[in-house]
Structures are given as C-alpha cells and as structure tokens.
Amino acid sequence: MRLVGCILLLAAALAGALVANLPSPLAVSPATAADHVPGEALGTESDSDLWRRVRQGESFTLSDPRLGAGVLVQSEGEEWRSIRNGPVSWYGGILVLVGLGATVLFALLRGQVKIEGGRSGRRIPRFTMAERSIHWFVAAVFILLAGSGLIILFGRYVILPVIGPTAFGAVASAAMQGHNLFGPLFIFGILAMLAVYAVDNIFQAADAKWIIKGGSLFGAHAPSWKYNFGEKTYFWLVVFTGLVLSATGILMEFPTLTETLQYLQLANILHGIAAVLVIALAVGHIYLGSIGVEGALEGMTAGTVDENWAREHHDLWAEDVLREIAEREKTGAGIRAPGAAE
C-alpha cells in the first residue's frame, strides 16, 4: 500500500508540474500578445481562420508598405479565371464554330450567288484607293490578331494536347507577343474605317424593303444603296466590337492605366466575348465577299465592279453612279480611271 501511495504521490506531482507548464486556454501567448501574429496555432485565431481570410481577399496591414498591396490573395481572380476558362471559352468556341458552320451550310444550300444577267463588260468604280487601302489594312491586321487571339483563348484545349507543353509554351508566347504588337495597329485601322465608311453605312429607308424581301441572298433581289442592310449591320457590329476590343485591349496592354484589378479582369472577359463575336461574323463576310457572291471581290481588289453586278446587288447606288458618269461625260469633266491612285 505504501508503495502504491508513493507511486500515486509521484504521479500527482508529475501531473501537477505538467499542468502547471501547459498554457491556459484563456492565456494570451507572448507572441500574440503584442500583435496578432499570423500562423500561431495556439494564438487567438487558428491557421485555417487566418488563411480563409487571406483566401477571401481581406486586406491586411503590412509591416512595410513597400512590400506591396495588403491584399495577399486577389480572390476575384479565381472568379475571373473560371469565367474566362469556362463560359467565355466554351460558348465562344461554339459561337465561332456556329459562324463557320452557318457559312458552310449557306454555301452548300445556296451555292455561289451568280450575276444573273451575266457580265456586261462595262465597269463602274465602286471603291477608291483610300477605301481599299483601309479595308485591306484592317483585314491583314485582323487576320493576324484573330489567329493569335484564337491561340491565346483556345490553344490550351486544341493545340496543347497535340504538340505538348514545351512547344505550346513557345506558340503561346509568340501569339501573345504578336497579339500585343498588332493590337494598336487595329485601333488605327478601325478608326480610319469608321471615318471613311460610316457615311455610306447609315441606315436608310430602302433598308426596310431589303429586310422585308429578306435580302437578295435567298433568291429575289432587294433594293439597296452602296451597302445593303446586311452589310451595314455587319459594318456597325464590326465597329462596335472593334471599339470594345480597342478599349479593353488598351487597358490590358497598359495595366497601369487603372489601379483596380477587377477592371482588367472585366476588360479581359469583354475582350474575349467581342473577339469571338467578330470572328464568327467575319467568317461569313469573308465568304460572301470572296467566292460567295460572283464579282463582289473585284470591287475591293480592282476598285471597279461589273455594271450588271452593281444593278443586281446595289441598284439604287448603281443608278446614282451611272447618272453621275453620264453627266460627267456630257460636261467633259472626265472620270477618274478605275484603280488610279488618289
């Protein structure tokens, strides 16, 4: 019994000593007493609480302001990433494919829109050298931007699995550099295009008749001035998306213009949406302007179109031009040689 009593006393003494050395649950640790030191497991708050606050984008007071912003994790970035890599990529990809598919379907169903009366052999001026220069300048820059932009947006899903991460790293870097370089040229191009083309693209009363007839693409020819309703709509959509792309592009290329990161994220999302929209539209424009409509491309390459083409597709404009030509011939004022430099 004495032995048992001695052991119990010894155990009680040891337990007392141990308990005496344990910090009290209510006591404040020396480290956290002066200030709330993050990461102190036994401090006033646990690690998980602290990191949750960091993760949720709470702003902290840093010991040295030179260390940077007090927000350690910009939590909205995750939302931006999930939107950019989620709906924007997914629905954007579908939109581009729909644009491509609709164009192919139209080409299969309608075929090339021919000049019904055949070629007259008489040419009338349609686009000046300035109009054509701006068009092809924007077209060239657009192709470079669209190509590099599609790589940036969809490359990780389409190209990466095929060529692997190392090669894709080079491709993505090249696409980003090219995109950033050509972007400002597009801004100049879109503004020049707006200045030169806007007047003839203002909606007119004749456009209503064109809408009622469903345009000339489904068989019957509809009245039109220099541009029909479809072309005018395309023009304004390109201008609108072009301006959105320009504004958001400037923000992304010069991120110091805004101190709010959310604006950059919003700009990135809007840039992606506007880009896929204009690319999907451009597929149809490229088809109709090249092989889709017989004789249309000549206007943008040579500057002139066949008289019958003009009468069938842009009758109101053609009458105007032919009247002007007749008057000039009568007065001997002369007509500028087609395709001549300005």
Added chain:
Amino acid sequence: MILVEIIEGPLWYIAAAVFVLGALWRIIGILRLGRRTDLSVPRSAALPGALKALFRHMLPHYGFFNRTKLHVFAGYLFHLGLFAVLFFAAPHITFLEKRVLGFGWEAMPRWAFIVAAQAAFAGLILLWFRRIADPTMRQISDADDHIGSWLTFIAMLTGCLALQESNVSLRALHMLAVEVWLIYFPFSRLMHAFTFVLSRGYTGIVYGRRGITP
C-alpha cells in the same frame, strides 16, 4: 537543339558571308559599268548634281505628290520603322556587338521599339496592298518583288513573335528567317537599299553636268 545550334552558328556565318560578298559583287559590278564619256562642255559640276539628286528625290516632285501620297507615306513609315528596329532595338545591338562588330551603342527604349515595329508593319502592309491594287504597280511587279516583300515580312514577324526573349526556338526561328532574307538579298531588288545611292547619283551626275536640277 542541334538545329538551333546550326541556325545560330554555321548557317549565320554562311548567310552573312553570302550577304556581304553578294552585295559587294553587285555594287562593284555596277561601278565597273562606268558611265559613257560625255564630250559636251559641262555647264555645272557633276558632284553637286549627284548630291542634289540623292536628297531631292527623297520627296516626290510637287506635281506628283497628290498621286503618290500613299506611296510616300507608307514608304517612309516602313523604311524608317525598319531602320530604327534594325539598328536601335536592344536585342539587335547586343547581337551586333557580340557577334559582328565588337562594340555597341545606345538602344532605344522598349516603347519606341514597339512603335517603330508597328510603323514598319503598317507601312509594309500598305505598300504590299499598293503593289497588288494599283494597276501600274501590278503590271511592273514580278515574283522577285513579292518574294522580297514576303521574306521581309516574315523576318519582321518572327522577330516580333520572339519579343519576350524567353524562348530559344522562337529566337532561332527569327534568325532562320533573317538568314534566308540575307541570302536572298544580294540577288534581288532588296539591293535597292544600297543601289539607290548609285542610281540617284548617276542621274544627278548626268543632269548636273547639263546644269539641270534632276
């Protein structure tokens, strides 16, 4: 990796040698043609006529300006942009210093480099369009003109794609494009970069002796 080493090593030296020797061969060939003996009494000195022609032809005759304004604008945009990028971009100066000349000079800031590259691209696109759209230009252009334009465009484009300077293969791609351009250069109209001095000078000498400002 072996391909990169070839592009940045032996192929570079071959291309540089072809460029230098080829250009010299062409220039010496032109100089050796000499000029016909002019037996007339000179009304004015030949050399001032040559210098006058060299600089006065940098602007079009006022009577033609309206017809050539696109050409003049795009031409200067491209050539000045390319000149600035070629000789004042930091990576080019570093390359020339380490691999060719042994000395360097002050590089332009990055923003100026970007602006110069954009000007060069804008000018090149406009000149290319003029070549295919203007009826006269279309008639007088042949394959050499188009190949020269495209090789220049590709060399510039690959350079800009490698702007991040973080990828060896992109740099090698740019060097390969430049090497092809250098090899093609002496045997094409790209030689106008050197021969414009000779052709303008010749015209200036001939007309200068007659006392006419060319």
